[in-house]
Amino acid sequence: MKSAVETLNPTRVRLTVEVPFEELKPSLDAAYKKINQQVTVPGFRKGKVPARVIDQRFGRGAVLEEAVNDALPKLYQEAVDEGELSPLGQPEVDITELKDNELLTFTAEVDVRPSIEIPDYSGIEVTVDAVEVTDEEVEKSVQQLRERFASTTVVERPAAEGDVVKVDLEAKVDGEVLEDGVAKGIDYVIGSGELLDGIDEAVTGLEAGGSATFTSELKGGSAAGREAEVKVDVTSVSARELPELDDDFAQMASEFDTLEELRADTRKRLERMKKYDQATQAQEKVLDELISLVEVPIPEKLLQDEINTRKHNLVNHQLPQLGMDLAAYLRMQEKSEEEFDAELKEQAEKGIRTQFVLDELVGKEKLNVSQEELTEHLVRRAQSSGMSPDQFAQAIVESGQVPMLVGEVARGKALALVVDAAKVVDTNGETVDLDDEEDETGETVEAGSETAAEAAETSEERGEEKSEG
Template sequence: MDAKLEKIENSEAYLNIEVDSEKFEEGLEKAYRKIVKQVNIPGFRKGRAPRALVEVHYGKEILYEDALEFVIPEAYEQAVNELNVEAIAQPDFEIVEIEAGKPLKFNAKVAIKPDVELGKLEGIEVSVPKVEVSEEDVNNRLEEMRARYAQMVEKVDEPAELGDNVIIDFEGFVDDVAFEGGKGEDFALELGSNTFIPGFEEQLVGIKSGEEKDVNVTFPEDYQAEELAGQDAVFKVKVKKIETKELRPLDNDFVQEVSEFDTLDELKDDIRKSLHEMSEQTKTEQMKEEVLSLAVEECEIPLPDALVESQLDVMVNQFSQRLSMQGISLEQYLALSNSNMDDFKKELWPQAKKNASINLMLEKIVEEKGIEVTDEEIDKNIKETAERTGLEFEDAKKSLESVMDNVVFQLKLEKAVEYLVANANIKEVEVEKEEIK
């Protein structure tokens, strides 16, 4: 095999690779042994036809695709090792010359680790919101608890209000014709939950149990059922039952029933502590995000598209896993959001580019600052994993053995983030709570 580094440009290496004819012949022979079991040649049992006859009947090209799968990966790996190319993404291959009895020639374009030039790392100016936990915050959380444990009481003569639950029968019509999927019986609907299309729920405010009403709506232009998008519709609705939430008194009896505390003051103290911890955690995450965003802007990072694509795949997979935990597939999400994979990836591309740049910056900081992790830090991480997964320490340690290099690498990146934060100028600023994202 012969390999040459043609050029390095924009953090991509271009390789010219030539596989000698004998090695390519080995690949063709492997391809033949695979394909001969799948083709039918008159006069021969499946798997017994000579290679020459297979090539006569189907053409020599029938072997090429499988032969390339056998030959190219090995030749490419050998080439990057010989040429000292540090590939960081899957390569793109281009076949230059392919013919039985001759050397196989192909080119490979592969993303390589960019040469990162770090900029200003110390003294980065960062502003984070200063948030105090107020009595209003504590009382709002208490009201949420009251709402969560509220009892549902039926309304007999009183009209429905936003926040009430109504049990309804309904059927939808467009131009006096009932449409598919527009009918339901004994459907439970919370008014104001925006479960139905815009304008539907508000028109049931004021209605009483046992009454009927025609609800006039217009389907959104981007409604997923294309035949209904933008159409005016009438829903014939009958209200069979109305229930409203009856909040319980906020006293010690309520506290003892819904929490581990005996008094309202104890519960308030715990809520205040919890809100403060959440506020500090949010502030810390915002601080890290801001420091990273500002630091990466100071760096020179020639970023190949192939690396951004790899980061994009990671983000899509992570998003898909989060959806699956909620019982939704990515395909269902895209359908519900009236989107497709191409548009979804296009939307994520800027963030993928930023994430890839930040990762490269942190790796460079680890390298330049000589950041290491101690055995104690590794054990602490294993202990946290054990507590999170319910495993014993030794069992968690054993389960992480195969990925320990990656665990250590991630810990080094986290310490690089800590280095940036520790050397930043952090300023807390007063903001309105609604301004905090």
């Protein structure tokens, strides 16, 4: 077999392959055997029809077509390997010549990973938010803990701010009650802002058995983003009593003996959270700087497939789980479909560019993924998916997505190299050390790993369902 590679553009090539006919013999034999099992010829036992009879009765062309279809994948792969190509997607194959007992010639056009030159990235410098925890933030966190331990008592008086009201809601749009617009027995703290805009004013002053109607923009459901007329019925009013902020409260709400110890621990926890956020911000900014240094041509078909797949999964899987369609989602986001499509294209482009650059860096730096690193990443992914590590691992193996996880870890290690080489300063001008930052749970997080995995993941890598057409 002989093959030649013609570069059509930075992301597409045409392979021209010539195959001597003798190399098709195994596929020809397999074609005769397959046809033999499918046909019945009088005078011959099933599966024992001679090749010449098959040629006479069904035509040599049918045999050749079957043989070529059988041989093409292997021949194409051999040409890809010989040309040291990294194809993306399926090729467009064209049989240009088929001479019986002489020669098979075909061409295959396919998108390929572009050749990328990784520049010196040691000069990258980014600025991130400083880690500063104010007394107000500490007090707010302590107050939130205090509210969790509040007690309630039913009262016979008009509802006021801070009270807990039990309410039934009914939402109408254009005079029609929405199927998902009825809710009963909801506990709501007046002034918390956790329900619909306008409900605080509507229920303030109402006693148990009272009703009011107000207009509000729905935040979710089938009519998200639309104005609705909402009827609220108050079934009970309860006063909240907060515990005193003292050492007794600290002992009741935590493992600490004093309120000051509780405040000190709260400050440390907030600092850990902000340091983790700072590390994530640094990774994202370094990644953006790295991508801006590299010219990455993107195959148009790959980009369009990625856009279509992302949109398909959002419209057909993610939004229905939230009880809304695309129109409702756009209303809630206050975006036109054109703006949404533009953002989707930008996200898809960034995901593909990131994957190409980090994969190139993995190869350049000869980064490998150990079993321990893969297991740690699998456990983290399992936690975020709500599955046990064993369940998640089984699902990954059964769906053939182990290479996807390996790629995520490798790209994370590649970005970690760049982050380590970059200069990161905070808004106070202080140098930031990102080594072994802890997240809010106190667990150490390898710099770059999660950010890179998420940013570089394309729909094809995730194995998500692709849209038709």
